[in-house]
Amino acid sequence: MTWVTDWVRSSPGTHIWLLVIGITSLVIASASEGLGQFLVHRTSSNIHELNEHPLPSLLISGFWIERPSSFLLYVALFELVHANVERWLGSGRWLLTVGGAHIAATLASQELVLLAIEGHRLPRSMTHVVDIGVSYGLAAAAGVLTYRLWPPWRYGYLSGVLIFFAVPLLTGASFTDFGHAIALVMGFAAWPLTPAAAAGGRTDHDEEAAGPAEEPAGPVEGPAKPPPDPGPDPKSRQER
Template sequence: MHRFLGTARDAVRSWLRSAPGTYVWLTILLVTTIVMRHMAPDTLDAFLGDRSTNIHALSTHPFRVLVQSALWIDGGSWLPYAVLYTLFHAPAERWLGTGRWLLVLGAAHIGATYLSEGALLWAIRHGHAPVSMVDTLDVGVSYALAGVVAVLTYRFARPWRYGYAAGVLVVYGAPLVTGRTFTDLGHFASVLIGLACFPLTRGRPGAEWSPPAAVRRTWAAVTRVR
């Protein structure tokens, strides 16, 4: 048992070191989430509004809000993000390398923000949305996450790749059909941007990931520890 715990501890440390960007970002989100918990509701709304990538902010100080909006969670718990970052961001960073991983999430975050807010601006100008929505709150990390989820399509071996891609398109496409909000559009745009990042995946080391092969390797590792 002691040997197993030691092996598990070493594996966790190795995993964290292999995806530094993911876990530094996750740590920042933990800190900012704790800060949010200590703010009064009215103060929090104004605070997040100043860091929102809404139409007004993007037209006046885009760089600042694009960076700051990715450092806050729009309500909810931090723990689900820790799980999602470990399942998607960390494997993507390990596979692509920190630089290419940053390019993918940056392209998804920035591209989807401008596409969704541009669509909202069009709706406002044509009377399909109220003018007050130029200041709509839009913070969070979901666009970047959606882009990284999508680019991981190319990590899978065929035919698993096609099933994964179909699942991603359904998960992010269904809300766009049923809800049709600007954030639904942003999430789906993020997926398309992630899929368009295929050139960044070329020449990456390591074999394509196959679920059956991964299960066999995991079982072999567990039995060796025993």
């Protein structure tokens, strides 16, 4: 089981996040229906909570999921997406990417809800809508993961990701679909944070394919040695 330990250590942020989600999911699953509803509303980053508790609601909402029964699905997605991105970018740049996308997508999507309420397209009760979950961070990680894959797999993966997020956006989009699109774009925009960008666009596969730098053929000559000193020319000596 050494490889499991090494995998967890290589992506600590992903697995700490999963652990917290597992705990909060157990809390909701064991709570009464009324308490469960109170918790998901109290920890939502909706308009009401953002006005009352802006920073806590932005942070806490990313550690809860509405349906504890979907926890195993999130485990699989975290291991496939988040863990690989964190190992590649490093924990700091991974957190900057997914955390920034979660915050930006939450604020943008709730601003959309507010505009719809003010335009009488949504009821005022939407200020208390449930808005919790980890999907915005997953969308951003899925976006930046595109740069980790090698062609031609990259293009197939990119097409699948775009279709997955674009179809709901183009067919009766909700505020969460809009937030997913924002987060995905932020993941694509995180290219400068990737090791591939630092390497001038070369992927790890490119480095391996290129192999080590070639050394010049033949022996390497050192600096030329001066010829031995023959001593003074006998003819140049003065006789007495």
